[in-house]
Amino acid sequence: MATTPPMLIADIARKAKVSPATVSRAINQPHLVAPDRLALVQAVMKEANYTPIPLHRRRGPKSRVATPKKIGVWFAGARRNPSLNWFQEQLLQGQPSNERQKVDLSLLFSHSPDELPRQVLDRQVDGIIIQGMEPSKACMQKLADMPHVWFMTRRTTSFDADYVEPDNEANGRMAAEYLHSRGHEVVAAISTEPSYSAIAWRVRAFVERAEQLKLKVSSILGESVPDVSYIQHTPNHKESEQLAQRIQAATPRPTGLFVPVDHFCGSFFRAMRSAGLQPERDYEAILGNYNPVIYHNLDHLPPALDINLPTLVRKVVDHLIWRIENPQIIGRIGITVAPNFIANA
Numbered sequence: 545m546a547t548t549p550p551m552l553i554a555d556i557a558r559k560a561k562v563s564p565a566t567v568s569r570a571i572n573q574p575h576l577v578a579p580d581r582l583a584l585v586q587a588v589m590k591e592a593n594y595t596p597i598p599l600h601r602r603r604g605p606k607s608r609v610a611t612p613k614k615i616g617v618w619f620a621g622a623r624r625n626p627s628l629n630w631f632q633e634q635l636l637q638g639q640p641s642n643e644r645q646k647v648d649l650s651l652l653f654s655h656s657p658d659e660l661p662r663q664v665l666d667r668q669v670d671g672i673i674i675q676g677m678e679p680s681k682a683c684m685q686k687l688a689d690m691p692h693v694w695f696m697t698r699r700t701t702s703f704d705a706d707y708v709e710p711d712n713e714a715n716g717r718m719a720a721e722y723l724h725s726r727g728h729e730v731v732a733a734i735s736t737e738p739s740y741s742a743i744a745w746r747v748r749a750f751v752e753r754a755e756q757l758k759l760k761v762s763s764i765l766g767e768s769v770p771d772v773s774y775i776q777h778t779p780n781h782k783e784s785e786q787l788a789q790r791i792q793a794a795t796p797r798p799t800g801l802f803v804p805v806d807h808f809c810g811s812f813f814r815a816m817r818s819a820g821l822q823p824e825r826d827y828e829a830i831l832g833n834y835n836p837v838i839y840h841n842l843d844h845l846p847p848a849l850d851i852n853l854p855t856l857v858r859k860v861v862d863h864l865i866w867r868i869e870n871p872q873i874i875g876r877i878g879i880t881v882a883p884n885f886i887a888n889a
Contacts, residue, residue, distance in 0.1 A: 560588045571596045612646040613865055616669040617695075620657045621677035631675070634857040647861060660686060671868045673860055678703055691867035695860045697742040704876060706867065708860040710851040711880040712742050716749025718849055718885060719802040719830050724757045726828060728800030731759050732791065734829075736766035736783050736808050746804035746832050762798065764790050781811050788815035791827075804832035806839065806848070813843055834886055849883040856881050 553571075557564040562581055570577050570585040577585070588594075617631050631651070650669060652661035657677040663669055664687070671691035678700055679687070694707035716733075723731050731754055733747040747763055754761035766783045791798060803809060809831065813823070821827060823844045831839075831848035839848065859879055 556585065556588050556592070556594060559592075560585045612648040613671070613868055614648045614650070614669045615861065615864060616650045616652045616661065616663055616672040618652040618654070618661055618664065618672050618674050619676045620654055620674060620679050622653055623655060624651075624653045631673075631857060634854050647865070658683065664690070671864045673864055691864060691871065693860055693864045693867065696856070697740065699741070706863060706877045706879075708856060708863055708879045708881075710742065710856065711882045712745035713749040714880075714882050715804070715832050715849050715851070716746040716751075716802070717753040718883065719746075719804075719832060720750045720753035720757060720759070720761075722830050722847065722885070723800035723802065723828070724754070724759060726800065728798075728828065729759060730761075730796045730798045731800035731802065732762045732764050732794070732798035733802045733804060734764050734787055734791070734812070735804050736780060736787070737768075737805075738763075738765040739768040740805075743804050747802075750802050750804070759800075760796065762794070764794070764798075780808070781815070784808060784811040784815040785818070787812060788819040788821065791816070792819045792821060797826075799827050801827055801829040802832065803829055806831050806833045806835055809838060810842055817843070832883075845888045847888060848886045850886050851883050852881050 553564050553567045557567045560567065560581075562585060566577060566581055567585055570582050574582055650663060652663055652669075652672070654661050658680045660679075660683050664672060667690070669690075671693075672687070673693055673695045675695045678694075684705075692705055694703060694705055694709070696709050697712075699707055699709065720731070733750050735743050735747065737743060738747065747765070751761050751763060764787055766780075766787060791801075803812065813829075816823075816827070823829065823846070829846040831846055834848040834850040839845065859881060863877070863879060
């Protein structure tokens with residue numbers, strides 16, 4: 545008596561009017577298949593009494609969905625704040641389709657760098673990304689057996705773990721080279737909060753490169769705020785006015801301005817107008833950061849250096865996953881991401 549040959553994936557695909565790849569995903573990774581197509585494939589399989597071969601009996605490589613890595617982003621020295629959801633938003637925008645790289649992300653907070661979040665102490669995460677203030681030595685000792693990577697700014701030279709951050713030195717150098725290419729002979733770095741590490745590094749690199757280019761360079765900076773963990777996003781209008789007045793009174797007055805961060809640009813450019821200084825006529829500025837929300841609310845659109853935040857977020861997540869999967873590898877790794885020049889947006 546003849547027997548009916550077993551149905552193949554290609555047969556199911558033909559009857560369901562989908563691709564063989566869709567049938568394969570419906571069997572192995574059903575969560576990746578659109579609900580209507582999944583229901584159609586399963587209905588054909590049921591009608592044909594088709595039962596997939598168990599995974600352990602299949603030939604060739606075994607397809608499996610990796611368990612998402614549990615990653616914490618620790619904002620050290622910060623209270624819970626909706627404005628700090630930017631990391632999660634950037635990660636969601638760049639989430640890859642590769643299942644091995646999926647993550648279960650938690651935002652963690654501590655009021656000071658001397659205390660670890662409870663989720664870290666209880667080992668509820670596989671690894672952490674540290675952002676904000678540098679943790680105390682006691683905290684770092686407790687993190688010795690947990691994969692961790694420093695992210696963005698505030699890292700000191702004594703921090704001996706892996707890090708991912710913007711190339712702040714390239715940022716300052718590119719700004720000086722741009723103003724030199726535009727023919728400016730007198731330039732200045734202008735900023736509030738000069739003690740913030742990213743600002744300090746960018747200003748220092750700007751000054752050094754400007755001097756190499758034989759420009760007359762100065763730094764016109766606001767008050768230093770020691771131990772600040774995050775830039776204050778509410779601009780200090782009085783401080784912007786003072787900076788504009790100092791520029792106006794400078795002899796010779798700088799015509800090329802490097803503004804290393806953008807959070808106070810709106811306030812600063814308004815103060816410059818109030819002081820009688822007009823963009824393009826009296827000065828040209830270049831920004832060391834590009835935030836579209838801030839940028840498109842300025843009264844003029846100067847060139848900017850984009851630090852590539854989506855790339856930075858993806859890099860730090862990928863590197864932490866690598867650390868989680870390779871705990872035996874020793875040695876410190878530092879990753880920097882160069883900025884992109886934006887002529888105008």
